[in-house]
Amino acid sequence: MAPSLGATIHGGTVPFGPILWCHPPLMALSLSPAMSLSSSSDLDSPREQRCPNVTDVPEDLEEPKVCAVCGDRATGYHFHVMSCEGCKGFFRRSILKAVHYTCPFSQSCPITKAKRRQCQACRLQKCLDVGMRKDMIMSEEAVGRRRALRLQRRLAKAQPGGLTEEQQELISILIAAHKRTFDSSFSQFQHYQPAVRLCIPDLCSQSPPRSGVPSASPAPQLNCLDEDVLPDVFSALPLFADISTFMIQQIIKFAKEIPVFRGLPIEDQISLLKGAALGISEIQFNMVFNEETNAWECGQHSFTIEDGVLVGFQQIYLEPALKFHINLKKLRLHEAEYVLLLAMLLFSPDHASVTQRDFIDQLQEKVALTLKSYIDHQHPMPEGRFLYAKLLLLLTELQTLKMENTRQILHIQDLSSMTPLLSEIIS
Known part of the structure; x- marks a missing residue:
């Protein structure tokens, strides 16, 4: 049976969809440069963070900021309109994917915080009516380039030095989480769906024509391959779905091994996993990539781009x-x-839908600074020259690949072969 949308936590399967995961209490976290991803002393919770550039004002005197689309708490001007993170993300995704929504009612559905998910067509129209501008939406590539440039500027200001204790601890936490959850031999991989044996025309089993009877060209009979002859021949699409599901399950376990991730609000955990799973799986697949054969060696299975064509992917x-x-x-x-x-x-x-955006941005910056410091001290010149810059460029390429990967998976015809977990990730 295909696995449900969930990860095994505390000995049980917890849904990965609308039902909340069980998770430990939020951990206290620091946002200082010396912040440790496992430390919890003298630190602020992400829920308690304060914006550093906002002057403290008594709550009863603060001017409320309301989303012009749904009335939820606004976080600022997005695409020329004061709006919340939810409507900002919805508008951006709808325009970038060129989605055509249809209202099942009278095209006048009320758009409120509670009802904004009920009709996407009316919500998108409301976004346009209040003044959201399509021309202000940046492509994924442009967003990636902007973030990379911003990060490079921050790194240029950083003082050179060795790895700090906190950075060494971060690397130790991540390596330990990776070793406990990534099965490079795919020894734990199992098929969630029944294997579909390939069939070939059997032309030898046709009876010879009897004398005096006009011979006709008999239609070849399709016989399934003998299990003793080719025991591991499966149709490509279910196998792709199964291995992708296996990788996503490992990624969920990897994330749950990181203390700072477990300390995030549950909605942010789900959003981060849904947004990053395909990209992370590409990096993990690179660990089993054989550059001599241009094949991904996944235990007993080995894949090339020719196999990708069989699944339904385009060049x-x-x-x-x-x-x-x-x-x-x-x-x-x-x-x-x-x-x-x-x-x-x-x-x-x-x-999309990340609530602790500033906090997560600083977490990513801490990881990036650690990567830069590690490269500077573990890759001597000329080997390490421009290595960090090359990695940033590859990460930008990866965002484009992820979008195209998702688009093609969604257009593969036989969606019935997709497992629920993979379907949730690409939805």
Whole structure:
């Protein structure tokens, strides 16, 4: 049976959808440069963070900021309109994906905080009516370039030095989480769906025509391959769905091993995982990529881009994906650098519906500074020259690949073969 949308936590399966996960109490966290992802003393909870540039004003004198679309608490001007994070993300996704919504009623549904999810068509129209501008939406590539440039400016201001104790502890936490959850041999992989054996025309089993009877061209009979002959021949799409589900399950377990992730609000945990799972799986697949054969070696199964064609992917995705994995493998990254990349993807404040955006942004910056420091001290010149810059460029490429990957999965016809967990991630 295909797994449900969930991760195994505290010995039980917890839904990965609208039902809340069980998780430990929020951990206290620090936002200082010396912040540790596992420390909890003298620190502020992400729920208790204060904006550093806002003057304290008594609550009864503060001017309320209300979303012009749904009436929820607004976080600022987005696309020319005062709006909340939810409506900001909804408008951006709707325009970038060019989604066509249809109202099942009279095209005049009330859009409030409680009812904004009930009719996407009327919500999008409300966004346009209050003045949200399509021309102000940046593409994923532009957002990635802007973030990379901003991060480079911050790094340029940082003083050179060795790895701090907090940075060393961060690397230790991530490596330990990776080792406990990533099965590079795929020994724990199992098929969630029944294997579908391939069939071939059996032309030898046709009876010879009897004498005097006009011979006709008999239609070849389709016989399933003998299990003793080819025991591991499966149709490509269910196998792809199963391995992708297996990888996503490992990613969920990896995230739950990181204390600071467990300390985030549950809605942010779900949003970060949904936004990062496909990108993280690409980095993990690179760990099993064989650059001599251009194949991904997943235990007993080995895949090439030709197998991707059988699944239904197009060359517009497969060729850039192969180039990405070749270029990343050429960098000869250490295990520490791989896991820091995973953490940078996981703690991305650009994911939809994130509530603790500033806090997560600073977490990602801390991980990025640790990666830069590690490269500076573990890769001597000329090997380490521009290595960090190359990684940032590859991460920008990865965002484009992830979008194209999602688009193509959604357009593969046989969606019935998708497991619930994979369907939730790409929805």
